[in-house]
Amino acid sequence: MTTNPSSPQGEPPASRRVAAALRALIESGELSPGDVLPSERGLSEQFGVARNTAREAVRLLADEGLVIAKHGKGVFVREEPRLLRFGSERYSQKIREETGLSPYRAEVSKQGRTARVDCTSITRVPAPALVAERLFLPTESEVARRENWYYADDEPVQCGVTYIPWHIAQGSVLGDSANLGPGSLYARFDELGYPIKVIREEISARMPRISEKEALKIPDGVPVIEVIHTGINHEGTPFEVTIFTMRADTNGLDYTIPVED
Amino acid sequence: MTTNPSSPQGEPPASRRVAAALRALIESGELSPGDVLPSERGLSEQFGVARNTAREAVRLLADEGLVIAKHGKGVFVREEPRLLRFGSERYSQKIREETGLSPYRAEVSKQGRTARVDCTSITRVPAPALVAERLFLPTESEVARRENWYYADDEPVQCGVTYIPWHIAQGSVLGDSANLGPGSLYARFDELGYPIKVIREEISARMPRISEKEALKIPDGVPVIEVIHTGINHEGTPFEVTIFTMRADTNGLDYTIPVED
DNA sequence: CAGTGGTCTAGACCACTCA
DNA sequence: GAGTGGTCTAGACCACTGT
DSSP states (O other): OOOOSSOSSSSOOHHHHHHHHHHHHHHHTSSOTTOBOOOHHHHHHHTTOOHHHHHHHHHHHHHTTSEEEETTTEEEEOOOOOOEEEEGGGGOHHHHHHHOOOHHHHHHHHTTOOEEEEEEEEEEEEOOHHHHHHTTOOTTOEEEEEEEEEEETTEEEEEEEEEEEHHHHTTSHHHHOSOOOTTHHHHHHHHTTOOOOEEEEEEEEEOOOHHHHHHTTOOTTOOEEEEEEEEEOTTSOEEEEEEEEEETTTEEEEEEEEOOO | OOOOSSOSSSSOOHHHHHHHHHHHHHHHTSSOTTOBOOOHHHHHHHTTOOHHHHHHHHHHHHHTTSEEEETTTEEEEOOOOOOEEEEGGGGOHHHHHHHOOOHHHHHHHHTTOOEEEEEEEEEEEEOOHHHHHHTTOOTTOEEEEEEEEEEETTEEEEEEEEEEEHHHHTTSHHHHOSOOOTTHHHHHHHHTTOOOOEEEEEEEEEOOOHHHHHHTTOOTTOOEEEEEEEEEOTTSOEEEEEEEEEETTTEEEEEEEEOOO
16 A cells, blocks of 8 residues: 555644654543553554654654653653742852852752752853953953753762853962862852842853763753843952853743842 | 555655655746645545645645645645744833824734734633742732733734742733723833833744644644743832744744843 | 655664662 | 654645736
């Protein structure tokens, strides 16, 4: 049989029909999170389509983030993972002083999980345009670049690259040491005359680059949230830009903000 | 020839190699945004793979958001669209009074584009759990539900569903009229004793549901940003929850926030 | 009309998982 | 080893876009 290439009438293609059938099972709860779907070969037989067509149906669901395929095991309905919500209050000086924790650690331990932060590199580089702009520096000015990887229960959840004008980082641990001491980054800035008083966060979302997908172990069908964070002191001077990239299925943001009159 | 099912050695599969070659062309600038890629049949010949394999390579790029296929025309390198950045200052009373514009219109017209907002339905419904929680209402309490669609230059860019406790909406235009009058939603709340003084915005990102994909005309490989927005008055009382869903490739968020001590 | 992407088939081998 | 997803081939017809 070599017929039915796509559809006889205005009906949707076979792959969509199969996908719709599976989606209905999931949304109705007949298939619960964690459950395994019928195998591709099974679907192909049940619905009378080629295996590739069944596979295409599964792909459609994976692209919606509804299911996730595990090589050699099966295709599973995706479980809702615990969501880390990063809020503006995590920069609060009080939290820092009371707990001695960095913003990230404060959030993660609040949820009873184990935080780990690795500073994987500290370098001195010319500022990328996007960074120079926000720090009010001429392009290519020198900045310290600190790359950090954040884990919760040993799962990678986000990556943050911090840029600091070299004239600030110079001579302090900011410019050369992975170990920032108690209270971490913002405690050091504070001591250097740059208390964090205002933050600006620019948020967008996109699909991960392959490198990000691998490094953060991001499954198919999961976007990343990108945050361009600018730290600003009491005088309105920006002193630090950090670009965060985080898995969107395990991370979120939560801001409580006073409205100007 | 029926050989090379995947790879001879530990080399990456053919589809990835083709994808990598194309990605390199794009990243090096040899293929610029708007340019058309070689056709699937062309790629299949150039790289000596089956058309399906070339197609798979293109799909990988599409999933990264790098290219977009147009039926009957070709596959094109995606162009960077203009980004609307919605910030916290858009709720400012001053802007509202000076311009008479709603937050959305204020942002869009700031960018010299034409805004349109359609209120497609106003109903009275039991509050969804997520909403009741944030409005400090018992579950299933009655709320007014207003569904709005937002356009820029006649392109759909976001959808917002607003929930208002019925005891507030009752008797005002909020509960029954699409036409909110000058200053729009927040001006009416103000008059009813609910000036917006604090907002809470919870942000996440995910792949769109099929219905969203169609309604917002979202291409493949583009996630959506979801914002759960809560409006809070001078007494700390939440009086409105709006759930925004927006295309992530054309929308972003921008918050400037004072840090608590 | 020719050329492009969209969908489908039938069958194959590889890589991973688990009993 | 049996079963699952991952990749690939070769060839087909459909639907859309242009000339």
